[in-house]
Amino acid sequence: MSEIFKFIPDQASTMAADVDQLYWFIIGVTAFFGILVCVLVVYFAVRYRTDDPLKVGAPITGSIPLELAWSVIPFLISVVIFVWASQVFFDLYRPPDQTLEIYATGKRWMWKFQHLDGKAEINTLHVPVGRPVKVTFTSEDVLHSLYFPSFRTKADAIPGRYSTVWFEATQTGEWHIFCAEYCGTKHSGMIGMVTVMEPSAYQAWLSGNEGGGTLASRGERLFSELACNTCHISDGSGRGPSLVDKFGAQEQLTNGSIVNVDETYVRESILTPQLKVVAGFQPVMPTFQGLVNEEGVMALIEYVKSLQSSPGGAAAPSTAGTPAAAPPQENR
Amino acid sequence: MEMTLAAPRVDYLNEKHTVASWLLTKDHKRIGIMYLVVVSLAFFVGGLFASLIRFELATPAGDLVTSDTYNKLFTMHGVAMVFFVLIPAVPAILGNFVLPLMLGAKDVAFPKINLLSWYVFVIGFLFTLYAMITGGVDTGWTFYTPYSSRASSTNVMMTGIGVFITGFSSILTGLNFMVTIHRMRAPGLTWFRLPLFVWAIYSTSLVQVLGTPVIAITVLALAVERGLGFGIFDPALGGDPVLFQHLFWFYSHPAVYIMILPPMGAISEVLACFSRKNIFGYSFVAFSSLAIAIFGFLVWAHHLFVAGISTYSALVFSFLTYAVAIPSAVKTFNWTATLYKGAIWLKAPMIWAICFLGLFLVGGLTGLFTAALGVDVHIHDTYFVVAHFHFIMVGGAIMGYFAGLHFWWPKMTGRMYSDAAAKVAAVIVFVGFNLTFGPQFILGYLGMPRRYHMYPEEFQVLNVLSSAGASILAVGYVLVAIYLIASLFNGEEAGDNPWHATGLEWTTQSPPLPHNFETQPVVTEGAYEYSKREIKVV
Amino acid sequence: MSHIAPKSMYYTIFGILMVMTALTVFAAFQHLGVFNFPVAIGIAITKATLVVLFFMHAKYSSRLTKLFVGMSFFFLVIMFALTLTDYMSRGLKTYPGGAGGAGYGVRSAAPAHEAPASGAHKEGAAETAH
Amino acid sequence: MSDAAAITGDAHAHGHHPDLQHHFDTLEQQHEAATLGMWLFLVTEVLFFGGLFLAYMLYRVWYHEAWVAGSKELSIALGGFNTVVLIGSSLTMAMAVRSAQTGYRRATIGWLLGTMALGLTFLIVKVFEYKDKFDHHHVPGYDFHVDAAHAGIAGPMEIFFSLYFTMTGLHALHMIIGFGLMSVITWMAYKNRFSPQWYTPVEMSGLYWHFVDIVWIFLFPLLYLVDRTQ
Numbered sequence A: 001m002s003e004i005f006k007f008i009p010d011q012a013s014t015m016a017a018d019v020d021q022l023y024w025f026i027i028g029v030t031a032f033f034g035i036l037v038c039v040l041v042v043y044f045a046v047r048y049r050t051d052d053p054l055k056v057g058a059p060i061t062g063s064i065p066l067e068l069a070w071s072v073i074p075f076l077i078s079v080v081i082f083v084w085a086s087q088v089f090f091d092l093y094r095p096p097d098q099t100l101e102i103y104a105t106g107k108r109w110m111w112k113f114q115h116l117d118g119k120a121e122i123n124t125l126h127v128p129v130g131r132p133v134k135v136t137f138t139s140e141d142v143l144h145s146l147y148f149p150s151f152r153t154k155a156d157a158i159p160g161r162y163s164t165v166w167f168e169a170t171q172t173g174e175w176h177i178f179c180a181e182y183c184g185t186k187h188s189g190m191i192g193m194v195t196v197m198e199p200s201a202y203q204a205w206l207s208g209n210e211g212g213g214t215l216a217s218r219g220e221r222l223f224s225e226l227a228c229n230t231c232h233i234s235d236g237s238g239r240g241p242s243l244v245d246k247f248g249a250q251e252q253l254t255n256g257s258i259v260n261v262d263e264t265y266v267r268e269s270i271l272t273p274q275l276k277v278v279a280g281f282q283p284v285m286p287t288f289q290g291l292v293n294e295e296g297v298m299a300l301i302e303y304v305k306s307l308q309s310s311p312g313g314a315a316a317p318s319t320a321g322t323p324a325a326a327p328p329q330e331n332r
Numbered sequence B: 001m002e003m004t005l006a007a008p009r010v011d012y013l014n015e016k017h018t019v020a021s022w023l024l025t026k027d028h029k030r031i032g033i034m035y036l037v038v039v040s041l042a043f044f045v046g047g048l049f050a051s052l053i054r055f056e057l058a059t060p061a062g063d064l065v066t067s068d069t070y071n072k073l074f075t076m077h078g079v080a081m082v083f084f085v086l087i088p089a090v091p092a093i094l095g096n097f098v099l100p101l102m103l104g105a106k107d108v109a110f111p112k113i114n115l116l117s118w119y120v121f122v123i124g125f126l127f128t129l130y131a132m133i134t135g136g137v138d139t140g141w142t143f144y145t146p147y148s149s150r151a152s153s154t155n156v157m158m159t160g161i162g163v164f165i166t167g168f169s170s171i172l173t174g175l176n177f178m179v180t181i182h183r184m185r186a187p188g189l190t191w192f193r194l195p196l197f198v199w200a201i202y203s204t205s206l207v208q209v210l211g212t213p214v215i216a217i218t219v220l221a222l223a224v225e226r227g228l229g230f231g232i233f234d235p236a237l238g239g240d241p242v243l244f245q246h247l248f249w250f251y252s253h254p255a256v257y258i259m260i261l262p263p264m265g266a267i268s269e270v271l272a273c274f275s276r277k278n279i280f281g282y283s284f285v286a287f288s289s290l291a292i293a294i295f296g297f298l299v300w301a302h303h304l305f306v307a308g309i310s311t312y313s314a315l316v317f318s319f320l321t322y323a324v325a326i327p328s329a330v331k332t333f334n335w336t337a338t339l340y341k342g343a344i345w346l347k348a349p350m351i352w353a354i355c356f357l358g359l360f361l362v363g364g365l366t367g368l369f370t371a372a373l374g375v376d377v378h379i380h381d382t383y384f385v386v387a388h389f390h391f392i393m394v395g396g397a398i399m400g401y402f403a404g405l406h407f408w409w410p411k412m413t414g415r416m417y418s419d420a421a422a423k424v425a426a427v428i429v430f431v432g433f434n435l436t437f438g439p440q441f442i443l444g445y446l447g448m449p450r451r452y453h454m455y456p457e458e459f460q461v462l463n464v465l466s467s468a469g470a471s472i473l474a475v476g477y478v479l480v481a482i483y484l485i486a487s488l489f490n491g492e493e494a495g496d497n498p499w500h501a502t503g504l505e506w507t508t509q510s511p512p513l514p515h516n517f518e519t520q521p522v523v524t525e526g527a528y529e530y531s532k533r534e535i536k537v538v
Numbered sequence C: 001m002s003h004i005a006p007k008s009m010y011y012t013i014f015g016i017l018m019v020m021t022a023l024t025v026f027a028a029f030q031h032l033g034v035f036n037f038p039v040a041i042g043i044a045i046t047k048a049t050l051v052v053l054f055f056m057h058a059k060y061s062s063r064l065t066k067l068f069v070g071m072s073f074f075f076l077v078i079m080f081a082l083t084l085t086d087y088m089s090r091g092l093k094t095y096p097g098g099a100g101g102a103g104y105g106v107r108s109a110a111p112a113h114e115a116p117a118s119g120a121h122k123e124g125a126a127e128t129a130h
Numbered sequence D: 001m002s003d004a005a006a007i008t009g010d011a012h013a014h015g016h017h018p019d020l021q022h023h024f025d026t027l028e029q030q031h032e033a034a035t036l037g038m039w040l041f042l043v044t045e046v047l048f049f050g051g052l053f054l055a056y057m058l059y060r061v062w063y064h065e066a067w068v069a070g071s072k073e074l075s076i077a078l079g080g081f082n083t084v085v086l087i088g089s090s091l092t093m094a095m096a097v098r099s100a101q102t103g104y105r106r107a108t109i110g111w112l113l114g115t116m117a118l119g120l121t122f123l124i125v126k127v128f129e130y131k132d133k134f135d136h137h138h139v140p141g142y143d144f145h146v147d148a149a150h151a152g153i154a155g156p157m158e159i160f161f162s163l164y165f166t167m168t169g170l171h172a173l174h175m176i177i178g179f180g181l182m183s184v185i186t187w188m189a190y191k192n193r194f195s196p197q198w199y200t201p202v203e204m205s206g207l208y209w210h211f212v213d214i215v216w217i218f219l220f221p222l223l224y225l226v227d228r229t230q
């Protein structure tokens, strides 16, 4: 297909082909019904046409078997579409276990991407080919939506919440990043390019990092600058709980409920600590609202994540009590 | 049913002539005409914005208008077309005019409220127009928070007030029609003898009564948030912007059925009349209207699949969305079967109706794509969605409205328009329409997001096609306006029943008497007994 | 034209409503835990039902009227129930170690930058100035 | 609201009841239509308030502490008093309708005036409650502060008070409209417009007034009585 007469965008991720397959299937189904009805309508209109306004049609009033047939058959077909589409949907939103993590924030009108090793970029994103990448993002102002057409995925960026999309690029090249949720004046300018590189090239690109350290090390610096470490001491002797091995575990709150310690929870602990207070502690942690921006929060989260007594320790299901079974890697 | 050939030519139009006799009328027929005037104006305004949108999008760069202006254009286009054209178009114009006639009633149940609805509608429209003229509004017709409440610096409040007020017009009309249908039917007119248009209007009214208050409260909540600084959806306070979307779509999805059900009803009338046949599966078509109205309330979050709702909830809503597609499928097949072995008379209303069938079909079937979770993630907020809803709203609802308008025009005005011109216009609109919105499906799947003022160059070819189509479309609509207006001045006398149709509205004179019927009609048989009856020729 | 109920009925209903008002205040001070809300709502629903049936004569009205009353609550329940399918399942995990939702974590309270809230008034003012 | 025409009953009928409008056949039909219309209007009102109740429910589950704290800022004494007043006004309204049914003009007027007096009492108390919120800096978006103990839940508390003001404000607006309706009806009763054959306007305003009462029956426990044990 030439560039001009493309009907589908490049299939640049593992999911793209799945989505397209489903798309073609629905096209097939709908084309069948569409053509069927159109052909019948035109055929009847021509076959039974008359210019005599006094002629009357045949006395037909209906047929129960037909009514049943054309309710039940479309219903069954739509159930097939529903099941298939839901399967694809879950695949699209359920990242595999080991992903390369990237943080992002949307603000009017740009996307800022933050790599774990510290490198940040605006409106461009570099990722390696053949490796699942998970982007965790939020918005600093209004709604946005992070959209990768060639990877067939998008999700709204919502202030106050983290969203994620994931993809595994299958070929090197450059593709569009769009903001798909209307966000004001330069909504159509909130676009960028994702560059998929060979892993080695990606490594080389990453090492072009001019100082600043990794995201986690930046978080560590913030952790002491903001005096978090005065309360959160790793042996648990501080006023706040030790954060070692915390990420991925579950936490009991004073009101009895149990929460998963994930990105959103840590973020919430930093910005609105009083809303969820850990059982056994006083609600003395101050809010850091206004003292740390979204990127700082992401750095802190990354630092908290890195606080593990043994490699892979905390996130391990056994200690964490999280549902153990990793979903089989359905992503081909 | 006797024709009233020798009737004195006093009718609702020439009964009185003063301006006050129009502005203070309680006659449902005159009120229908008054809606026609305002809605046509709104359609012109909305069409003008649409034309500017398509002009701008002919090139990838933003060269015609600024980004801010563009954003206002599509917002005001959407607001005008949805709230001031499509929601009132068929119920308030055609419904007002023919519903009491079809029921054999002298008027609707509450004539003063009916007039009040019109005034409320006009006041809402004036507010919105004022908002448009004094700077416009740029939130998109969906008014999503926090953009609308905290960020936008345009006339959101004024537009919100306009929409809020218009909502009450919609509620009052729906309430009025429901009571009318329950309480004002002619002797012998049982539920299953009602024309299908009445069933459709009844279902629509149900949605209007149940759904519209929710948009009212949603807009109000937005207003206190924006105007008074309250926080109900404000993420800065811990509020959830997605809650706004839930509330908005709790109304606005059912509202799309407010837009499509009445045209569907009109189509049932036209197809039965010009096939000279009973509608195929009367009770299935009738009940599918009710089913659409009720199930329509169960699917709203299919607009939120990628907006941050839980995946499990998305499953529920996707499934329910497929369920609500079934009654529409039933209708489509029944319409098709109605044509079978009919005596098909291809007059202009029938041509419009056939075009409706084709375009509604495409619009409805592409709804199956957007309802499919895995596909919607990709096509949500792209031109695919834009194409989907224009096929259904312009290709479906507006076409259906035109089919109805052409069908009842001789009854409303007593004049006949040029049949040939009407057929030509239908074909031009059909062709122009497909050219405008067909390419947008491809654009959408290729990934072009909607509400984009500028776009990457590779999308230009398809956009140019679309803009070209829009010009053809505009020509088609202008043609309609020309021959319909011309018919008022030099149209032939239409006669009381030019289409040889069944239905009580055709038994009175054209234009009808001020109080509709000379004597109270009595009904003895079903709505579409063409095959049983000898129809009297004029 | 319609049913005329004895005066005593109205006074009785009023009495019951008063008792239930006292009851609901009383209940709020009891340690009912999670049952606090259901009890309060249960009492309110009972009171509302009494008003609808007797003060508003729904008990003596046509079937259609009753249907409409039922309808309003039916659709209200739909609105609540289906919205809650979202909110109640947002915290559920869809994959290990991550949060539920269409790729989203559960909500958290506020954006980390300075709250834009105060801007609203100024913007409102800007709007009128237009 | 019911059709103004059905209420004011403009009639140009000949030989019919003077309040029968031309497009109805019987008073019975006209009355049924009005009743049905009014109930349908109330259906829309249910869903109108329903949207806010949904928001309330959701945030109550999310931010229970804030709801408890916010609720404690409201006075049970005043809220409870108003509840009694409003249910009382529902009683007087029901009696007014009954008097109209049985044709006692003076009693009708008396009960209607009683209803209006109680309604006014409610509104006056409400004004004092609102004033208290202004004094305590509990007006969202305008002047909102919470004491240090609640600093951590200030945001959700502001949502609570936003909902409080929106819901009670809308409710009060409905009362004011009801008050206006009632004045018209009282005047009509004074002019002896009603009879046991035709008292539709009294009945319709009654339905409306009871509905407003019902809204308050929910608002009171939901806003004032979240959980007083903590």
Ligand code: HEA
Residues within 6 Å of the ligand: A029, A033, A034, A037, A073, A074, A075, A077, A078, B142, B256, B257, B259, B260, B302, B303, B321, B322, B324, B325, B326, B328, B329, B330, B332, B360, B361, B363, B364, B365, B367, B368, B370, B371, B372, B376, B379, B380, B381, B385, B388, B389, B392, B393, B397
């Ligand atoms: C009149 C208006 C109207 C109507 C009737 C419909 C009808 C339908 N709509 Fe549409 N829709 C809109 C107007 C309308 N829509 C608008 C305005 C938007 C965008 C709003 C915005 O964001 O601005 C939208 C958006 C929209 C979305 C959200 C897309 C997104 O933003 O990502 C979805 C998702 O499910 C959807 C689905 C459907 C479905 C399934 C139907 C069904 O009711 C269609 C049923 C009809 C058929 C299915 C055809 C006939 C059937 C057959 C011939 C038999 C074969 C059938 C089967 C095999 C099942 N619509």
Ligand code: HEA
Residues within 6 Å of the ligand: B043, B044, B046, B047, B048, B050, B051, B053, B054, B074, B075, B077, B078, B079, B081, B082, B085, B086, B139, B140, B141, B142, B386, B390, B393, B394, B398, B436, B450, B451, B452, B453, B470, B473, B474, B477, B478
């Ligand atoms: C009933 C509903 C309705 C109708 C009839 C239309 C009609 C049309 N719409 Fe509209 N449209 C919407 C509802 C509707 N639209 C909505 C809800 C949106 C979403 C808004 C949002 O995102 O918030 C939208 C958005 C929308 C977009 C997407 C903008 C964007 O996302 O950036 C586009 C782009 O092509 C478009 C085009 C058109 C065109 C070409 C027509 C044509 O059919 C119009 C043709 C009509 C005329 C041209 C008027 C008749 C002609 C005259 C009276 C003569 C005067 C005209 C000239 C001199 C040219 N519409």
Ligand code: CUA
Residues within 6 Å of the ligand: A106, A108, A109, A143, A144, A145, A179, A180, A181, A182, A183, A184, A186, A187, A188, A190
């Ligand atoms: Cu950001 Cu659109």
Ligand SMILES: [Cu+2]
Residues within 6 Å of the ligand: B252, B253, B256, B299, B300, B302, B303
């Ligand atoms: Cu929808």
